[in-house]
Amino acid sequence: MINNIYDWKGDGMKLGEGVEASIHCAAMLAGVEGDATLSGAAMAEAFGVSPSYLLKHLNTLTSAGVLESLPGPAGGYRLARPAERISLLDIVLAVEGAQPAFRCGEIRQRGPVKLPASAYMKPCGINVAMLKAEKAYRAALAVEKLSDIVAGFQNDADPRAVAASCAFVARHQRLQKSSSPRYK
Amino acid sequence: MINNIYDWKGDGMKLGEGVEASIHCAAMLAGVEGDATLSGAAMAEAFGVSPSYLLKHLNTLTSAGVLESLPGPAGGYRLARPAERISLLDIVLAVEGAQPAFRCGEIRQRGPVKLPASAYMKPCGINVAMLKAEKAYRAALAVEKLSDIVAGFQNDADPRAVAASCAFVARHQRLQKSSSPRYK
DNA sequence: CTATTGCGGATATAAAATATCCATGATAAA
DNA sequence: TTTATCATGGATATTTTATATCCGCAATAG
Numbered sequence: 001m002i003n004n005i006y007d008w009k010g011d012g013m014k015l016g017e018g019v020e021a022s023i024h025c026a027a028m029l030a031g032v033e034g035d036a037t038l039s040g041a042a043m044a045e046a047f048g049v050s051p052s053y054l055l056k057h058l059n060t061l062t063s064a065g066v067l068e069s070l071p072g073p074a075g076g077y078r079l080a081r082p083a084e085r086i087s088l089l090d091i092v093l094a095v096e097g098a099q100p101a102f103r104c105g106e107i108r109q110r111g112p113v114k115l116p117a118s119a120y121m122k123p124c125g126i127n128v129a130m131l132k133a134e135k136a137y138r139a140a141l142a143v144e145k146l147s148d149i150v151a152g153f154q155n156d157a158d159p160r161a162v163a164a165s166c167a168f169v170a171r172h173q174r175l176q177k178s179s180s181p182r183y184k
Numbered sequence: 185m186i187n188n189i190y191d192w193k194g195d196g197m198k199l200g201e202g203v204e205a206s207i208h209c210a211a212m213l214a215g216v217e218g219d220a221t222l223s224g225a226a227m228a229e230a231f232g233v234s235p236s237y238l239l240k241h242l243n244t245l246t247s248a249g250v251l252e253s254l255p256g257p258a259g260g261y262r263l264a265r266p267a268e269r270i271s272l273l274d275i276v277l278a279v280e281g282a283q284p285a286f287r288c289g290e291i292r293q294r295g296p297v298k299l300p301a302s303a304y305m306k307p308c309g310i311n312v313a314m315l316k317a318e319k320a321y322r323a324a325l326a327v328e329k330l331s332d333i334v335a336g337f338q339n340d341a342d343p344r345a346v347a348a349s350c351a352f353v354a355r356h357q358r359l360q361k362s363s364s365p366r367y368k
Numbered sequence: 369c370t371a372t373t374g375c376g377g378a379t380a381t382a383a384a385a386t387a388t389c390c391a392t393g394a395t396a397a398a
Numbered sequence: 399t400t401t402a403t404c405a406t407g408g409a410t411a412t413t414t415t416a417t418a419t420c421c422g423c424a425a426t427a428g
Contacts, residue, residue: 115344
């Protein structure tokens with residue numbers, strides 16, 4: 001028995017949980033002072049997620065050029081560039097991959113009727129329409145900067161939550177002795 | 185060694201293959217005459233997909249009110265309303281589910297520091313931003329009507345492919361004896 | 369009555385996401 | 399120099415999801 005439209009199907013197009021953790025980590029890293037870092041373990045504790053798995057995503061973000069990493073006892077992660085120049089799209093693409101959600105399997109030419117390949121030079125219209133929609137999705141993510149997320153948090157969130165977050169960063173951030181190479 | 189941005193990660197946010205088959209089926213059903221139907225087996229053959237699995241999606245589309253189904257030897261599927269009033273969003277939501285791709289796990293309050301629930305009344309800004317982007321995605325899918333897909337196919341696709349598709353529909357469609365209830 | 373079709377449930381298989389572990393190299397501090 | 403801490407990368411296990419198949423049932427045209 002179907003009660004409402006949400007019973008039609010369970011889930012479907014889903015974004016991995018790593019995206020949520022990654023964005024939260026990036027937002028938290030936007031709050032460290034100067035060239036300080038936060039360890040992956042600290043951030044995993046802050047959000048109650050699996051440390052070893054979060055490290056994978058942080059590693060991916062580093063390879064993608066969103067984060068910077070430093071080894072050693074004072075090591076950890078920090079933003080690779082100012083929060084104003086990091087968009088949610090940068091993070092989502094890094095963690096989830098750049099491939100579109102809709103992958104055209106060209107099933108239009110998988111039928112029993114065999115037509116020469118020349119009959120399918122024009123792209124599938126369904127694929128075009130789906131990619132167009134995804135382009136709109138990515139455009140919307142591209143305008144959302146990490147700095148906006150942080151500003152919104154500091155302005156709108158409960159003061160207790162803001163204070164707790166700042167305290168956590170202040171307690172766990174690791175200042176660098178010599179000013180290691182950092183953006184700008 | 186990373187050669188290009190596509191090596192960052194394999195895949196991520198993915199749309200099931202059922203979506204592609206479902207849209208193709210709906211587009212094909214837009215081509216039947218009057219109140220005729222196409223059997224699920226015929227459409228599975230047309231696109232070279234698993235019949236039993238496709239039936240599941242067609243069934244879901246029927247429950248969602250996108251398609252209509254008739255049992256019996258002359259039975260099968262047909263559109264539940266004109267192609268002008270069926271959008272790609274209708275199909276995607278029916279097949280993939282209406283839940284958003286980004287599900288906020290509220291990991292902001294899963295940390296070691298326990299704040300009262302009252303500190304998290306305001307929605308998570310990250311969740312808001314992600315849902316906003318998905319809203320843009322759905323809006324773009326909502327304006328893409330099935331009739332546009334069909335028209336684009338007939339106008340732009342190779343004449344041989346159009347002819348083959350029409351021939352397939354003409355050969356497999358099942359006309360109804362008495363005009364069964366159908367949208368006007 | 370018979371053959372065909374959609375429907376629904378149960379179940380199996382394949383693939384992907386999630387999570388853990390360990391060896392390694394780099395680095396700061398003692 | 400030694401030690402402890404941290405990121406890195408590979409290998410692997412676990413869990414979840416998507417995909418696929420099968421069977422009994424109800425409906426219906428001939």
